Amino acid sequence: MESQKIGIVGSGLIGRSWAMIFASAGYSVTIFDIEPSQVSNALKLIKSQLEELSESGMLRGTLSVEAQFALIKGSNSMEEALAGASFVQECVFEKLEVKQKVFSEMEQYVGDDAILSSSSSCIMPSQFTENLKRRNQCLISHPINPPYYAPLVEIIPAPWTDQSAIDRTRTIMESIGQVPVTLKKEVPGFAxxxxxxxxxxxxxxxxxxxxxxxxxxxxxxxxxxxxxxxxxxxxxxxxxxxxxxxxxxxxxxxxxxxxxxxxxxxxxxxxxxxxxxxxxxxxxxxxxxxxxxxxxxxxxxxxxxxxxxxxxxx
Ligand code: NAI
Structure with missing residues (x-):
């Protein structure tokens, strides 16, 4: 079971799914959203979804609903949500300006080794990471909807992403039961x-x-x-x-x-x-x-x- 901390930025459909998947493997998760009501709403939805999954025998992992839910916290501060996180999964709106803004904020709050990963479906990583100080630790981990049942994750590096960040992301994805594939370079539409x-x-x-x-x-x-x-x-x-x-x-x-x-x-x-x-x-x-x-x-x-x-x- 993992003790590492994961930061989730954006608590819509995909942010909630990532939070549940990471918690199912024992990671501590903190969710941040620019809209505070979204965070409290996300926690309520996650709780009821975990209960439904347990009732239908579909809950992932070996931990109980209570243990999984206890691993998921919400925060109204990005700084607090990202403090001490080894991996951050961004799940905000699919708009270039929003991704650019959020990535430049996120890099201020993470430690030297943290990986900054985006859920982006279409925007290529080079478009929102080029001017960042930590751009060599940024990449995309693109899930398939619904990620709780469809485990594929496309990992897409920018031209400047460190190989070690790609390798670590693959290992983290495997540790939560997802199935990563790595694009050797970014292409429109990914795979x-x-x-x-x-x-x-x-x-x-x-x-x-x-x-x-x-x-x-x-x-x-x-x-x-x-x-x-x-x-x-x-x-x-x-x-x-x-x-x-x-x-x-x-x-x-x-x-x-x-x-x-x-x-x-x-x-x-x-x-x-x-x-x-x-x-x-x-x-x-x-x-x-x-x-x-x-x-x-x-x-x-x-x-x-x-x-x-x-x-x-x-
Ligand atoms: P959504 O619209 O359900 O949720 C986005 C959340 O981001 C909202 O709660 C919003 O308040 C929050 N947000 C917006 N700006 C923010 C900011 N500056 N800081 C913090 N939070 C902010 O979107 P959804 O569907 O969860 O998508 C998120 C990402 O995942 C997008 O990049 C999307 O392309 C990608 N994706 C979506 C899939 C889908 O089927 N919905 C599948 C795979 C990837």
Whole structure:
């Protein structure tokens, strides 16, 4: 069990999730938010979520709800929240000016060895760390929503981030049961959104081109490819679907090139294609049913996360 202190800056959806994940592994966590009511609200939400997770058998770690909650504190002072922290996870709004301001504040309050990590989904680390004194200790640890059930974390260094900060972040992420991957350099969209956007582009072309309905195109993932991808990535799928990767490429390179050559340009995401997809999605899940459907999604992701954990223990 860990005794290190973690500072969380920003107590919205992602800040709360990080706090729960760190506490589940025994870290002491202090949450700061610019809006004091957000901190007290976050503590209330965390308490009720931990209780619900325990009731449904989904609580992470070996500590009781009370022990985990006791590890999480709130503070209305960034200085107090970050004092003595070895790792700080920033979870504020996804706006460049806010990240720049918060990082320049955070670096004033941490010790020499502390890592300053951002949850940023899209803004590259070099955009908000370049002019900092401690820029060699800054990086992004980008989670996937909902982080409590989807353990992937993309670690994205800026060009000036120390290798030791990257290595320590990987170790910390592994110690809390997340699954880190390290980008060797920053690229727009990091890895998750680059791959996600490639899928979105082709899904869009298939619907817009009159090949599949919006509902059916989603089933291609949820009843097909997605089942495999919950356990193995596309490269391992290829390796297993022939006598290894070399044999797969000998067999299928021509057809891959043929199909890729037929893809067409990036969709514009406007006009009649957009209207059609909005109409079909709104009919499938009306806007007043989104929250219900999110809960449906989270229940299933929780069950899948449990299944994966149980299988790994076997
Ligand atoms: P949110 O809007 O739920 O919470 C942001 C919190 O930051 C608010 O409580 C706000 O009061 C606080 N805040 C704003 N300015 C601040 C400041 N100067 N100092 C301290 N606190 C401040 O946002 P959410 O969804 O939790 O996102 C946080 C970060 O995580 C963003 O960078 C986002 O891109 C990233 N992220 C979000 C995901 C999602 O699905 N929501 C998934 C992965 C990453």
């Amino acid at each position: 998750v959104n680059r791959i996600q956007y490639a899928i979105i582009a082709e899904v869009w072309r298939l619907v817009e081109g009159g090949v599949l309905s919006a509902d059916d195109v989603d089933k291609v993932m949820s009843a097909g490819l997605g089942l495999r991808y919950a356990f193995l990535g596309p490269l391992e799928v290829m390796h297993l679907n022939a006598e290894g990767m070399q044999s797969y490429m000998e067999r299928y390179t021509q057809s891959i090139e043929h199909v890729l050559g037929n893809f067409g340009p990036t969709p514009t995401f406007t006009g009649s294609g957009l209207e059609q997809i909005i109409k079909e999605m709104d009919a499938k899940i009306p806007l007043d049913k989104l929250e219900e459907r999110r809960q449906w999604r989270d229940t299933r992701l929780a069950a899948l996360a449990k299944l994966k954990r149980d299988l790994e223990r076997e």
